[in-house]
Amino acid sequence: MLSKSKIKLITSLLQKKFRDETGLFIAEGGKLVFDLSSSFRCSILIATVNWWSENEKIISDEYITVTEDELKKISNQKSPQGVMAIFEKPSNDFTMGDLTNKLSLALDNVQDPGNLGTIIRVADWFGIANVFCSKNSADAYSPKTVQATMGALARVKIHYLDLPEFIKNCNNLLPIYGTFMDGENIYSKELTESGIIVMGNEGNGISEEIEKLITNRLLIPSYPSNEPSSESLNVSIATALVCGEFRRRI
Amino acid sequence: MLSKSKIKLITSLLQKKFRDETGLFIAEGGKLVFDLSSSFRCSILIATVNWWSENEKIISDEYITVTEDELKKISNQKSPQGVMAIFEKPSNDFTMGDLTNKLSLALDNVQDPGNLGTIIRVADWFGIANVFCSKNSADAYSPKTVQATMGALARVKIHYLDLPEFIKNCNNLLPIYGTFMDGENIYSKELTESGIIVMGNEGNGISEEIEKLITNRLLIPSYPSNEPSSESLNVSIATALVCGEFRRRI
Numbered sequence: 001m002l003s004k005s006k007i008k009l010i011t012s013l014l015q016k017k018f019r020d021e022t023g024l025f026i027a028e029g030g031k032l033v034f035d036l037s038s039s040f041r042c043s044i045l046i047a048t049v050n051w052w053s054e055n056e057k058i059i060s061d062e063y064i065t066v067t068e069d070e071l072k073k074i075s076n077q078k079s080p081q082g083v084m085a086i087f088e089k090p091s092n093d094f095t096m097g098d099l100t101n102k103l104s105l106a107l108d109n110v111q112d113p114g115n116l117g118t119i120i121r122v123a124d125w126f127g128i129a130n131v132f133c134s135k136n137s138a139d140a141y142s143p144k145t146v147q148a149t150m151g152a153l154a155r156v157k158i159h160y161l162d163l164p165e166f167i168k169n170c171n172n173l174l175p176i177y178g179t180f181m182d183g184e185n186i187y188s189k190e191l192t193e194s195g196i197i198v199m200g201n202e203g204n205g206i207s208e209e210i211e212k213l214i215t216n217r218l219l220i221p222s223y224p225s226n227e228p229s230s231e232s233l234n235v236s237i238a239t240a241l242v243c244g245e246f247r248r249r250i
Numbered sequence: 251m252l253s254k255s256k257i258k259l260i261t262s263l264l265q266k267k268f269r270d271e272t273g274l275f276i277a278e279g280g281k282l283v284f285d286l287s288s289s290f291r292c293s294i295l296i297a298t299v300n301w302w303s304e305n306e307k308i309i310s311d312e313y314i315t316v317t318e319d320e321l322k323k324i325s326n327q328k329s330p331q332g333v334m335a336i337f338e339k340p341s342n343d344f345t346m347g348d349l350t351n352k353l354s355l356a357l358d359n360v361q362d363p364g365n366l367g368t369i370i371r372v373a374d375w376f377g378i379a380n381v382f383c384s385k386n387s388a389d390a391y392s393p394k395t396v397q398a399t400m401g402a403l404a405r406v407k408i409h410y411l412d413l414p415e416f417i418k419n420c421n422n423l424l425p426i427y428g429t430f431m432d433g434e435n436i437y438s439k440e441l442t443e444s445g446i447i448v449m450g451n452e453g454n455g456i457s458e459e460i461e462k463l464i465t466n467r468l469l470i471p472s473y474p475s476n477e478p479s480s481e482s483l484n485v486s487i488a489t490a491l492v493c494g495e496f497r498r499r500i
Contacts, residue, residue: 125472
């Protein structure tokens with residue numbers, strides 16, 4: 001059974017403020033919880049009797065059995081899937097040496113939690129180990145983002161930092177790529193095997209401050225190029241097309 | 251001012267049943283409403299005094315002025331943007347002749363309204379004029395999908411039909427592409443300039459009935475191919491990567 005204090009904790013984790021304070025985040029559903037438990041310490045595992053009886057054990061500091069109704073009350077899902085876990089957020093360290101010979105992503109104020117989750121999933125698919133987010137970007141540990149990563153959060157390291165400062169430090173070591181309407185056609189341009197790919201905000205693109213630090217301006221061409229079409233692509237779609245083109249070449 | 255019957259109509263359009271019955275759908279926000287008004291007949295345009303004074307006229311059968319508070323009550327947006335329009339759904343006709351020499355998309359039970367909207371936006375970007383949806387797919391005219399298309403709905407024709415029957419009819423005329431874990435690497439496989447690209451359901455992929463009709467099985471390779479990564483890509487991401495690869499070659 002769930003104590004009042006546990007319910008209060010779980011509800012509080014919907015807010016970034018409390019996720020930051022406690023260093024904890026929520027994940028729901030068997031597959032996601034299994035995937036994340038391979039990388040993150042599970043603090044509390046909450047599941048129904050049915051779920052316990054049908055699934056392998058996951059190592060956790062604490063176990064709580066709940067009824068379907070109790071789970072429904074604390075769940076953020078339309079149809080709860082029998083299990084919820086509270087994980088400890090990782091402390092993702094890196095050194096500049098980790099980034100040489102590698103492709104990394106940098107997100108300049110990506111705001112939509114679903115977009116961020118999908119981008120993390122794309123990064124995982126294309127073997128990108130590090131995603132650097134500006135401090136005003138969406139939180140990778142919000143329930144909506146965690147669910148949208150479909151477990152990719154277990155394999156991709158997310159770093160929140162002063163993005164202009166970080167890009168400035170990378171600028172001498174690695175090419176910095178970004179997409180712009182006046183960039184060079186990505187399909188014909190030479191691409192390096194390592195570098196930082198910057199993706200911008202949903203409405204405003206890459207900020208002026210960071211645009212100045214981009215060394216390689218790319219364009220994803222629409223088709224056919226002489227007819228009107230959507231003026232832009234969703235940021236997670238653009239991320240996939242850019243990463244796919246880098247990886248296709250290798 | 252909004253009459254009770256208008257409020258009832260607008261609220262009813264959140265449900266597919268009533269969109270089908272009335273042949274109407276809702277769009278919100280200036281850019282989207284302008285884009286859609288170029289293709290669809292506007293039945294009712296609802297806006298605040300501020301919006302009217304600052305924007306060009308859109309032709310509509312009926313105009314209603316509302317206060318910010320009234321708009322807030324009927325809006326599906328967190329921050330209403332001053333204007334809402336009720337459009338007539340188009341009757342999108344096609345003949346098989348429209349599809350030869352063209353690339354088209356077929357969606358086999360894509361369920362998430364956001365994914366569907368993003369796919370329509372991707373189709374528009376890559377100059378794909380027709381999207382064929384199985385009858386159990388999400389509704390392209392639901393508010394969430396309409397908003398996610400970012401206006402692409404004005405340029406891409408959506409058809410709901412018996413998808414297996416349709417693919418059977420296309421099968422002799424055009425190559426039918428689909429992505430599978432055991433498909434051939436899309437980056438090295440020969441691709442035609444025309445054909446039907448089938449994308450499957452978020453959880454279950456392409457249905458067995460339609461899988462049998464696929465003539466060209468493709469694989470989007472993950473990177474590096476020998477390390478564990480996400481087991482699948484979001485369906486809108488996979489659609490973009492496949493369409494992008496077809497268009498890159500031309």
